[in-house]
Structure formats: structure tokens, C-alpha cells
Amino acid sequence: MAVPDPTGAVYPGGMTAGGKTQAYVQPPNGGPYGPPPGPGPSGYGPPAPPPELQRPPRPGRLRTALAAAGIILAVVLAASALVVALTTRSSSSNTAAPSAGNPAASSNPASTEQADRALCTAIAPLMVEQNKVSNDWFRLGEPGSTARDAGLPKFIDDTENWVGRAEAVLAEHPGVQPRLERTMNRYVDDLWLFVNNIAPGPSEDYDKAAWIDSMIAYGGPQTICDDLGAGW
Numbered sequence: 001m002a003v004p005d006p007t008g009a010v011y012p013g014g015m016t017a018g019g020k021t022q023a024y025v026q027p028p029n030g031g032p033y034g035p036p037p038g039p040g041p042s043g044y045g046p047p048a049p050p051p052e053l054q055r056p057p058r059p060g061r062l063r064t065a066l067a068a069a070g071i072i073l074a075v076v077l078a079a080s081a082l083v084v085a086l087t088t089r090s091s092s093s094n095t096a097a098p099s100a101g102n103p104a105a106s107s108n109p110a111s112t113e114q115a116d117r118a119l120c121t122a123i124a125p126l127m128v129e130q131n132k133v134s135n136d137w138f139r140l141g142e143p144g145s146t147a148r149d150a151g152l153p154k155f156i157d158d159t160e161n162w163v164g165r166a167e168a169v170l171a172e173h174p175g176v177q178p179r180l181e182r183t184m185n186r187y188v189d190d191l192w193l194f195v196n197n198i199a200p201g202p203s204e205d206y207d208k209a210a211w212i213d214s215m216i217a218y219g220g221p222q223t224i225c226d227d228l229g230a231g232w
Helices: 027-035 061-101 111-140 146-171 178-197 205-227
Strands: none
Touching: 111 146, 111 178, 111 205, 146 178, 178 205
């Protein structure tokens, strides 16, 4: 006796409840358990594979792309800001340049020629005097000789006196060109240092250095005053 199927069908050779033999009938759609595997009529083959889905981009690559885009944007913005700043600065410089180069926009500095000539005329006698004081002392003999050491106190006194008078003349003549003022002050300072460090006996290296530097500084006022026709 066959076991009834829930659909009313029986296995081959089975019988219905009325006791009649009934041929096997394929249950619709394969019965409650689905279609059998393998090829066959429509509805009985294997299920179709699911449609292929688009894989989303990896979060890591997305973040990298966004970060790279952010860096590029930052570089572009920084470059733009630099160009704007340089352009603004260049425009400001170009605007200010005509004013600086335009004689009408800026007052020409007064010429120092008159003041230079007045100072040269005033110091000329002093320069001649100091030349004589120095040469008279040098002619006494070689450094460290008895005669030169004997004349050293007078040379020191005469030079210190001369330094004081030269500084007074410089103070009375402001407004000269800077180079004339600098070299004249350097000459005066070098002579002051020379006589304040020198001592009887052979010359020391620092004595020679101070004297040589004074001769170099001497060339400043001498050249400038000669060019002005007020030399000595």
C-alpha cells in the first residue's frame, strides 16, 4: 500500500484511495521540494546564477584619492596666494618707484661741496703742522735710539694737543660728505691711539699697525681736498 502524497499523486505502481492503479504524474513545479536537478524542461533546470553586482571601491583607496585631491587643492591655493602676494608687492614697488626717481616728487639732497671745501680750508694748516711734528721726530733717529726716545715726550704732547684742536675744527664744520668726515676722524683717532700706546725703545707691532692705519686714513681728506682745489 503506497503512502499518499500531499498533492494527491502516488509513486509508480501505487494506488489511489479508490484502489485503482494510476500512472505516475509529474507534480507541478517539481512538487513541494522544487524541480529536480539537471537539464530538463523549462522550470526544471538549475536555478539561474544571481546577477553580478558592482563591487564598491575599497574604503582605503577612496580615502587615499580624497587625501591626494586635498593635498593638490592645498598646493594650488598656496601657489595662488603666493602669486597674488608677489603681484601685489610688485605693483606697490612699481607705484613707489616713479616717486623715488622723479625729481619733482623728491627733493634732491643738498650738495656738500661748499661744506667740504670749508672744512678742507680749515684743516689744511693743521695737516701741514702735524706733518712737520711727525717728520721732526722721525729724523731724530731709528726707533729705539737714544735721540728718538729723548724726543718722544715732546712728540706725544704736540700730537695730543693737535688732536684736540683738530676735533674742535671738525665739530665746527658739520654737513660734509660722509667719507671726508669718516676718514678725517679715523686719522685723528689713529694718531691719538699711537701716542697713547707708544713707549721708549724699539717699536712694537701695534705701534706700527696704528701708524700705518693713520697713513691710510690720511689719504681720505688729502684726496678729497685736492679734488676741491683746497689741498695742502
